[in-house]
Amino acid sequence: MTSGWTWSYDRYEPERERLVEALCTLGNGRFATRGSAPECTAGTTHYPGTYLAGCYDRLTSVVAGERVENEDLVNLPNWTLLRYRCRPDDGPAGDWLTPDSGELRHSDVRLDLRAGVLTRRLFFEDARGRGLRVSHLRIVHMGDAGLAAQCTLFRAYGWSGSVEVQSVLDGAVTNAGVERYRHLDGCHLTDHRTGFESGGVAWVSCRTVDPGIGITMAVRTVTRPARSAREAATGTGTVQTFHLPIVPRRSAMVVKTLALHTSMDWPAVDPLSAAVDVIARAPAFPRLLSAHRAAWQRVWEQAELHAPGEAGRILRLHVFHLLQTLSPHTAELDVGVPARGLHGEAYRGHVFWDELFVLPYLDLHFPEVARALLMYRHRRLPAAREAARLAGRQGAMYPWQSASSGREETQVLHLNPRSGRWLADHSRLQRHVGSAVAFNVWRYAQATGDRGFLHSAGAETLLEVARFWAGAAALDPALGRYRIRGVVGPDEYHDAYPEATLPGIDDNAYTNATAAWVLARGLDLLGELPEARRSELSEQLSLDAAELDRWEDVSCRLHVPFHQGVVSQFEGYGDLAELDWEAYRTRYGDIRRLDRILEAEGDTVNRYQASKQADTLMLGYLFRPDELHGLFGRLGYALDDGVWRATVAYYLSRTSHGSTLSSLVHGWVLARLMGADAWRYCEEALLADVADVQGGTTGEGVHLGAMAGTIDLVERGITGLETGPEGLRVAPVPLAEIPRFTFTLCVGRHRGVRLRILPGRLAIRVPGSPAGPLAVVLPGDRRVTVAPGQERWFRL
Numbered sequence: 001m002t003s004g005w006t007w008s009y010d011r012y013e014p015e016r017e018r019l020v021e022a023l024c025t026l027g028n029g030r031f032a033t034r035g036s037a038p039e040c041t042a043g044t045t046h047y048p049g050t051y052l053a054g055c056y057d058r059l060t061s062v063v064a065g066e067r068v069e070n071e072d073l074v075n076l077p078n079w080t081l082l083r084y085r086c087r088p089d090d091g092p093a094g095d096w097l098t099p100d101s102g103e104l105r106h107s108d109v110r111l112d113l114r115a116g117v118l119t120r121r122l123f124f125e126d127a128r129g130r131g132l133r134v135s136h137l138r139i140v141h142m143g144d145a146g147l148a149a150q151c152t153l154f155r156a157y158g159w160s161g162s163v164e165v166q167s168v169l170d171g172a173v174t175n176a177g178v179e180r181y182r183h184l185d186g187c188h189l190t191d192h193r194t195g196f197e198s199g200g201v202a203w204v205s206c207r208t209v210d211p212g213i214g215i216t217m218a219v220r221t222v223t224r225p226a227r228s229a230r231e232a233a234t235g236t237g238t239v240q241t242f243h244l245p246i247v248p249r250r251s252a253m254v255v256k257t258l259a260l261h262t263s264m265d266w267p268a269v270d271p272l273s274a275a276v277d278v279i280a281r282a283p284a285f286p287r288l289l290s291a292h293r294a295a296w297q298r299v300w301e302q303a304e305l306h307a308p309g310e311a312g313r314i315l316r317l318h319v320f321h322l323l324q325t326l327s328p329h330t331a332e333l334d335v336g337v338p339a340r341g342l343h344g345e346a347y348r349g350h351v352f353w354d355e356l357f358v359l360p361y362l363d364l365h366f367p368e369v370a371r372a373l374l375m376y377r378h379r380r381l382p383a384a385r386e387a388a389r390l391a392g393r394q395g396a397m398y399p400w401q402s403a404s405s406g407r408e409e410t411q412v413l414h415l416n417p418r419s420g421r422w423l424a425d426h427s428r429l430q431r432h433v434g435s436a437v438a439f440n441v442w443r444y445a446q447a448t449g450d451r452g453f454l455h456s457a458g459a460e461t462l463l464e465v466a467r468f469w470a471g472a473a474a475l476d477p478a479l480g481r482y483r484i485r486g487v488v489g490p491d492e493y494h495d496a497y498p499e500a501t502l503p504g505i506d507d508n509a510y511t512n513a514t515a516a517w518v519l520a521r522g523l524d525l526l527g528e529l530p531e532a533r534r535s536e537l538s539e540q541l542s543l544d545a546a547e548l549d550r551w552e553d554v555s556c557r558l559h560v561p562f563h564q565g566v567v568s569q570f571e572g573y574g575d576l577a578e579l580d581w582e583a584y585r586t587r588y589g590d591i592r593r594l595d596r597i598l599e600a601e602g603d604t605v606n607r608y609q610a611s612k613q614a615d616t617l618m619l620g621y622l623f624r625p626d627e628l629h630g631l632f633g634r635l636g637y638a639l640d641d642g643v644w645r646a647t648v649a650y651y652l653s654r655t656s657h658g659s660t661l662s663s664l665v666h667g668w669v670l671a672r673l674m675g676a677d678a679w680r681y682c683e684e685a686l687l688a689d690v691a692d693v694q695g696g697t698t699g700e701g702v703h704l705g706a707m708a709g710t711i712d713l714v715e716r717g718i719t720g721l722e723t724g725p726e727g728l729r730v731a732p733v734p735l736a737e738i739p740r741f742t743f744t745l746c747v748g749r750h751r752g753v754r755l756r757i758l759p760g761r762l763a764i765r766v767p768g769s770p771a772g773p774l775a776v777v778l779p780g781d782r783r784v785t786v787a788p789g790q791e792r793w794f795r796l
Helices: 014-023 273-281 285-303 309-326 330-331 355-365 367-379 382-391 433-448 451-472 509-528 531-541 545-557 580-588 594-600 618-622 625-633 641-652 660-674 678-692 704-718
Strands: 006-009 031-033 048-064 065-077 083-090 105-112 115-126 131-140 147-157 160-172 187-198 201-208 214-224 231-232 237-247 250-264 413-414 422-423 475-477 481-484 722-724 727-729 741-747 750-758 759-765 774-778 783-785 790-795
Touching: 006 014, 006 214, 014 048, 048 201, 048 250, 065 330, 083 131, 083 147, 105 727, 115 285, 115 678, 131 285, 147 160, 147 285, 147 475, 160 201, 160 214, 160 250, 160 618, 187 231, 187 678, 201 237, 201 273, 214 237, 214 273, 237 250, 250 273, 250 285, 273 531, 285 309, 285 741, 285 790, 309 678, 330 367, 355 367, 355 704, 367 382, 367 433, 367 451, 367 783, 382 451, 382 475, 413 594, 433 722, 509 531, 509 625, 509 704, 531 660, 545 594, 580 594, 618 625, 618 660, 618 704, 625 641, 641 660, 678 704, 704 741, 704 750, 722 759, 722 783, 759 774, 783 790
Parallel strands: 727 774
Antiparallel strands: 006 105, 031 048, 048 065, 083 160, 105 115, 115 131, 131 147, 147 250, 160 237, 187 201, 201 214, 214 250, 231 237, 413 422, 475 481, 722 727, 741 750, 750 759, 759 790, 774 783
16 A cells, blocks of 8 residues: 555565565665564565675575576675563463464554655454554664664553563574575675673674675664663574563563674774774664654655656655665765665676666766766776676676676576576676666766766776777678677577577677667767877777777668568567467466476477567667667668657567566657557556566565666656756656656756646746756757746746
8 A cells, every 4th residue: 555655554464575575675775674574584474684785795506516606695684683472460471473473463564755764563462352562663774874773662452561572683694585596505694703782782793705794783772661681692693682561551662773884884994893883872763763864855855756646656665765775875885786676685686787777867866876886887897898808809898797896797597487497597698788888878977967977987988888899790791781699688588599509699689779879979979088088098998090990880880680671679580480479378377487488388489579578679768769760870771750660569569578677668668659558568667566567576676777767767758858968858748647747856067956747838946056047948949048046837
């Protein structure tokens, strides 16, 4: 259920508890804690988890007789665990109570999006009518990124006695949150030490196996009425036991406050001494909560998005989860965009290409965070160069999956849960990730006006990706064009030709078109650089006129295949067999993971014209129709509106939507074309996580790219909004289902610009600032300005 700023679940349902835990995760951009029940340890139903941005560990497992390395985002010690049971004056102690206890009569979970507060409330009643109401209130502090807290209130009904409470700091945790990874080693924490300090402080210190990141969690537990604890260490954790007197109409309270420090933190200090010192000085819970609320208020001022109805409420939830993973604190870190947020262990916490869908929102609202995420890529440019060198190429070859070092982290084997077989994984051949990195660099600079970044780290990154594409393209004399062979496109299903002995397909349209775009932008960038910087880069990268001539030639003659009057997903796609879609839907119902279904049948999706997600149509996500026409025109192809519409229709009927990004991209493309089915795909993208449309995957971590993409679909897609050197350009493509909305954004040096979109009208307010008037281009190329401190209305 949703209401206003509250996301809630009004009853306990074990089968959806993992989903609730993921969607009720709290974080601050540095670390996050899943919204798990404090009473429970990890098991089939419950999975508590705390994850620190950028904290990865590498382990080797034996899978299908092979030694396989994986680097995983580490599940840190569980600081939330709180056990309790009733000790009535007139009887023995009861059992430890949990949401799974037979005495549970009511449970609800409420997530306050405005304040970043999670409340879990339970009511237990035994056979004699004795009741206990329990309320847990949890925060992960948005103001102080090293703190979190949990306040628990107990209230008795119809009895007196005491509540026995155990405040536990549990270091005996593993990475076990994804069933598909159960064969992999998940024991990432070692060398545990535990201890206690005065003031009710307990601590656990440990390190990861490789590279040995030191981690300390210090927890201060205080009670009301105040009671001293019986303290015990378990070897990997601590237990503090309290006996709190309780009578009707007088509650008892337990507050756990966490300080988290690691050897990754700046400045470099001993994590144990730092954590113990911070927790000793941490304010009491009321002050922590007040400061936390104030910090969220400041964040929401930059992140404001108001839209009506259920769509607006879901969009607000998406903004909330994006900000828990990538907040202003992230600007101080060396981290990328984890595809599943800091909400679970799916994809092992790796960084894919999801920043392509996340950065547009951050560019407009939190440009400092966007810049930091691009610097994550730049700092790993040496690793991308080395990968290119090992592949016999020049330039930079970014990995499909990245983590701490920037090396390729894509697994070599993956499990098909339907067949139980381990299969070769060729998804590392998705070289298009490099184009996404370059595209993000260029778009960030255009949106923010940050030419300093573009001319420094941005230039190095983009030019090295361009150099890679120039070398990866080989001239086919018979065709008179350059070709890029042996890749995998965004579709991911097609990783080889039928009966082929080597993986990869040739001339993926998305890969080739974006490679041509990167090469053209590289030449543009060199042309705009100041002479001194251009000379410096040319010397640093050993760029000469002959190489730049090749860039120009490749950017104009890359091959893009066509068949039946539409753009081919790759060379030979039109020769593949047609799939009997209706037969498979009838037989299996949900066919999103068609690849797994066919493999389990002894078949392969490589034989069919069937895509997992938007591939060729990704071009319509990145580029407006006029930009797409220009890109293909440079390549010597005529891509008019008719051809593009035919291409869109062709792939709409041949896509299984096995990725949450697929419906998002299709909704975006159709909205730009004002297609009749646009809202159907937009709605599916909105519901991807809240309704868990992928069948249980959200409980393993939210889909951050899809969440951010839906916000961006409203803010940029429906408005046709672009920011650039000429100011703000708006060309709305309205959706009747979201007729009005309001949001704030940054436009160059203008902060806090507010747009209000209504049917046929637009309002723009520019806050008072020294940045001067804001230039705006409206439909029909109408050029206006809005002065600081002014709001102007325009008819559309």
